[in-house]
Amino acid sequence: MSTVTFDFTGERVLVTGAAGLIGRALVHRFADAGAEVLAVDVDADGLKVFDAVARVATLPGDLAREDVADAVFARLARDGGLDVLVNNAAMTELRTPFIDIEADVWDAVVAANLRSAYLLSVRAVRHWRDAGRGGAIVSMSSPGGSRAHDDQSAYDVTKAGIEALSRAIAVELGGLGIRANCIAPASVVGEVRPATDIPAGRTTAPEEVADAALYLASPAAAQLNGHVLRVDGGLHARLRTDPSQEQQRDV
Template sequence: MSAVRFDYWGERVLITGAAGLIGRALVARFTECGADVMAVDRDADGLKVFRHVPRVTTVAGDLAREDVADDVFARLDRVGGLDVLVNNAAITEVRTPFIDIDAPLWDSVIAANLRSAYLLSVRAVRRWSDAGRGGTIISLSSPGGSRAHDDQSAYDVTKAGIEAISRAIAVELGGQGIRANCIAPASVVGEIRPATDLPSGRTTAPEEVADAALYLASPAASQLNGHVLRVDGGLHARLRTDPSQEQLRDA
C-alpha cells in the first residue's frame, strides 16, 4: 500500500510503542512524509530496525516512569520541541478473566497503557500551552474502549481512559489550537487475510492505521477534536460479531 500524500517536512513527531507492528508502520509513514521522528519503546532490540532509517532517532525506556518521560522531552527540547505525539505503546497480550486478575497485573497494564499516555500528553500540552502554540496528540484506542473483550478488562479500561483523556484535552485546550484524537483499529495483522467477524470481510493492515494517523495530525482534520476514528472494517457498526448468531433477533 502506498502512503497517503501528506507533508510533514520540518515537523517533529514522537511515536511510542515504535518497535511493534503498528509502531513500525507509523514511523515509516511519518518519515516517508518528511517528519523527523523520535521512536520510543521498552524493547531496545526491537528499535534496532530503525538503525539506518533517515530522520529517526530512538530512545529505549519505560514511559510509565516520570524520569523516562522527562528525559524524552528534554531530548525533544534540545532539537526544537514537538509537533505531533502518537501514543501507541500498550500491553496487549494479557488475557486474564476479571475474577482472576490480581492487583500487580492490573497495575502493570494500567501503567503501560494509560499512565504512559498521560505522562507524555500532559508534558506535551504544557509545553504547547506555555509557548502559545498548537499541537496534535493521537492515541491508539480499541473497540475495547467502548465494548468489552473477553478476559481483557484491564486493557479495555485503559482504552476507555485514553479516550476520556483525549476528550478532556479537546475540551480544555482546544481553544489554544491543541487537538487530541484517537484511532480505534480492529484485527491489525501484518498480512491482510479474511476475517468473518468484520463486515469488511478482512483484517486491517498496520499501514491503514498509520494513514489514519497522518490524516488526524494534518490540517485536513483541523476541526476534529476529541474524536475516535474507527479503523475497524465496520466492526463497531455490527450488532453481533459472531456471524453464527445473525439469525437471532432481539426481543
C-alpha cells in the same frame, strides 16, 4: 492498496510503542512524509529496526516512569521541540478473566497503557502552551474502549481511559490550538487476510492505521478534536460477531 499522502516536512513527531507492528508503520509513514521522528519503546532491541532509517532517532525506556518521560522531553527540547505526539505504547498480550486478575497485574496494564499516555500528553500540552502554539495528539484506542473483549478487562478500561483523556484535552485545551483524537483499530495483522467477522471481509493493515494517524495529525483534520476514528472495517457497527472466529489484535 492506495497510499494517502501528507506533508510533514519540518515537523517533529514522537511515536511511542515504536517497535511494535503498528508502531513501526507509524514511524515509517511519518518519516516518509518528511517528519523528524523520535521512536520510543521499552524494547531497546526492537528499536534497532530503525538504525538505518532516515529522519528517525530512537530512545529506549519505560514510558510509565516520570524520569523517562522527562528524558524524552529533554531530548525533544534539545532537538527542536514537538509538533505531534502519537501515544501507541500498550500492553496487549494479557488474557485473564476479570475474576482472576491480581492488583499488581492490573496496575501494570494501567501503567503501560494509560499512565504513559498521561505522562507524555501532559508534558506535550505544557510544552505547546508555554510556546504559545498548538499541537496534535493521536492516541491508540480500541473497540474495547466502548465494548468489552472477553478476558481483557484491564486493557479495555485503559482504552476507555485513553478516549476520556483525549476528550478532556480537547475540551480544556482546544482553545489553544491543541487537538487530541483517538484511533480505534481492529484485527491489525502484518499480512492482510480474509476475516468473516469483519464486515469489510478482511483484517486491517498496520499501514492503514498509520495513514489514519497522519490524517488526524494534519491540517486536514483541523476541526476534529476529541474524536474517535474507527479503523475497523465496520466491526464496531455490527451488533454481533461470530465467537468461533479468532481475531488477532495488535491493539
